[in-house]
Amino acid sequence: MDHEVEIFRLFMKNACAEMKPMVTDAIIKEHAADPLGRHSLDLEHLLVFMRQLPQEDKLVILAEEQDRRFRLFRLSGVRSLPGRIVGEEVYESEEEALHAGFLQRLTDLGLLEDKNDQL
Numbered sequence: 001m002d003h004e005v006e007i008f009r010l011f012m013k014n015a016c017a018e019m020k021p022m023v024t025d026a027i028i029k030e031h032a033a034d035p036l037g038r039h040s041l042d043l044e045h046l047l048v049f050m051r052q053l054p055q056e057d058k059l060v061i062l063a064e065e066q067d068r069r070f071r072l073f074r075l076s077g078v079r080s081l082p083g084r085i086v087g088e089e090v091y092e093s094e095e096e097a098l099h100a101g102f103l104q105r106l107t108d109l110g111l112l113e114d115k116n117d118q119l
Helices: 003-022 025-033 041-051 094-108
Strands: 059-065 069-074 084-091
Touching (some): 003 041, 025 041, 025 094, 041 094, 059 084, 059 094, 069 094, 084 094
Antiparallel strands (some): 059 069, 069 084
16 A cells, blocks of 8 residues: 555544534534534634545536535545536535535545434
């Protein structure tokens, strides 16, 4: 295995173990109430961590119709390869899509057991 890949795997394992206690019902409710607003230090720490992750498989919001239809979309991480739409859900607001993406990223990182309990 590539040495850099192993180091990144260990970093992610340790970082996620450190972040897991921060993922509380209160943090999830705070994000749901205002995904774009000012946040507590714990929520801001989680968001900064998620923003710095590599582009490969990164979750973003796709606006299918301006201000009306939003979907979750995964980037390929390779300039010449297209990304893919995630799931069938269509969100009516950007904030709703942002929160769904937040829950999905927490789930992907193993920081949230079942995102469906939080929707």
